[in-house]
Amino acid sequence: MNDKILSAGTATTDITPPIGSVINGDFFPHRAQAVMDPLYAKAIVLQSGSIRLALVMVDICSLTYEFLDPVKQQIEAATGIEARHQLIAATHIHSGGTVTGIFLSEVDATYSAALAAALVQVVTAACAHLTPCQVAYGSAMVPEHVVCRRYHMKSGFVPFDPFGNGSDTVVTNPFGNEDKITARAGATDPELAFLAIRSLEGTWLAVLANYSLHYVGDFSRELISADYFGHFARCLKEQLGAGSDFVALMSNGTSGNVNIWDFLSPGRYPGGAFEKSKLIGTALATRITECIPQLEWETAAALAIETTLFEWPVRKPAAAELEMAQEWLREAQFDTDKHPGPQQVKQIYAREQLLLAAEPDHCPVYLQAIRIGSGRISALPGEFFAETGLWLKERFSSTPYFTICLANGNIGYVPPPHEMEAGGYETWRCRTSKLEAGAEPEIRTRLEQLYKKI
Structure with missing residues (x-):
């Protein structure tokens, strides 16, 4: 069997939650009042020789180890794709269903069960459509939106x-x-990197893009939407003139310190609902379309995947801090109809200390290093700063490279050590920022070690 002949299959499935579902990603949960555009789980399955790899992007805020581990086992049983050869990542929209408890939002058990079944189904469907393919990597600098x-x-x-x-x-x-x-107070990563896949006859199969920008969220928090990720996908398919089997996936890069709210130049974007999302999604799709004529296609592309799992200590509150948190919560009255003021934010974080104290003292950290032909893709299970992504790109500059974050779980924000010292929202101790300092350089080191094996 030739281990460099590559085949690809794609599939998409609708994962839009029903009206009334919980939307998380904010301090308070919100209830979905309308669906503005559908949400999807999108899969690419690649096969080279005996190796199969599943790449899945999910329109959701966050996915946990606890949710994904049994899902991956079900996918392995249904398709034969090893769990360690599955990359399942959240796009990190803040306008979708919830399978993760974030601040005052709780897990939606009904939606969790439906999403788990959908993920198994979409990977299984992609496996059924494998066809010989060719791949190419592209890149454009788009600094204006980060x-x-x-x-x-x-x-x-x-x-x-x-x-x-x-x-x-x-x-x-x-x-x-x-x-x-x-x-x-920090760097941004302006690169729009992507992996393009088409059949040997030139039919478009997929584009997996990567951009280090948080969600845009320029619309009511009670609306279901795929944010700029969805606008990008629809626009790219139209611009390429691709058929019904084509799948466009936008993955979230190292955007932990990045968003679209420019406090030094606040008037540079249109202010209407969805206008920024559409503008950015369209702009990114257009930049990829412009790159297509310059791509160098690989018809022989081997696969290699290496993974590692280690544990890192959790920042736990001291006894005195827990006592203070309990005191703050005695008078807590959470009014979810209003934007939280300073006192409510203090109480929300007080609640987080109690929840964090009940968690294990160590957190699992799961890393993936993937090689597809001439390029490399890393999967990190949290929200990493652009500085981390830029450092990794420099280390792997001899080949195409990008980092997919919020992949295979979510360990929260992982700031570089000097950013931890500087403080700010991303460092405030809670379930979504809980690792002891030093995790970020350790992850860099371990990822380098993985790539030495492939």
């Missing part, structure tokens, strides 16, 4: 934090304090 959301502030400014420490030296999304900003 903004560092962390800012240095003027001397004397005392930023809010939910623990009352007053020790943060950066502020994330400084709403109402724009006049106190002195400079942005």
Whole structure:
């Protein structure tokens, strides 16, 4: 069997939650009042020799180990694709169903069961459509839509934090304090990288893109939408003139410190609902379409996958901090119809301390290193800063490379050590920012070690 002859199959399945479902990703849960555009789970299955790889993007905020582990076992039983050869990632929309408890949102058991079945179904369907293919990697720089959301502030400014420490030296999304900003506090990754796949006859099969931008969310929190990820997919399919089997997937890169709210130039985007999402999705699709004539296609492309699983200590609250959290919660009354003020944010984080104290002392960290032909793709299970992605791209600069985040689980924000010291929202201790300092450089090192094997 020739281990460089590559085949690909694609599939898409609708995972739109029903009206009334819980939408998470905010401090408070929201209830879906309308569906503006459908949500999907999209799969690419690649086979080279005896190796099969499943790449799945899911229109959802977050996926956990606890949810994905049994799903991967079911996919392996149904398709033969080993669990370690499955990359299942969240696009990180904040306008979809919930299988993860985030702040005051709880797991939606009914939707979780439906999504689990859908993921098994979509990978199984992709396996049924394998056809010989060719692949190509492309890249374009699109810096205008990635903004560092962390800012240095003027001397004397005392930023809010939910623990009352007053020790943060950066502020994330400084709403109402724009006049106190002195400079942005971090790098962004401007690259739009992608893997293109088509049949040997030239029929479009898939494009897996990667951009380090958080969700846009320029619409009501009670609406179901695939955000700019969905606009990108629809626009790219139209621009390429692709058929019904074509799948466009946008993956979330290293965007933990990045969003689209520019506090130094707030008027540069249209303000209507969905206008920014459409503008950005269309712009990214257009840039890929412009790259297509320059692509160099590979008709022989071997697969290689290496994984590692290790544990990292969790930042646990001390006894005195737990006692204070319990005191703050005695008077807590969460009004989910209003935007939370400082007192409610303090109480929400107090609740997080109690929940975090009940979790295990160590958190599993699962990493994937994948090689498809001449290119490499890493899968990281959390929200990483652009600095991490840029460092990895520099280390692997001899070949096409990109990092898919929120993949195979979610260990929360993983800031570089100096960003942990600077503080800010991404570092505030809770279930979505819980690892002890030092995790980020350890992950870099272990990922390098994985790539030495392939």
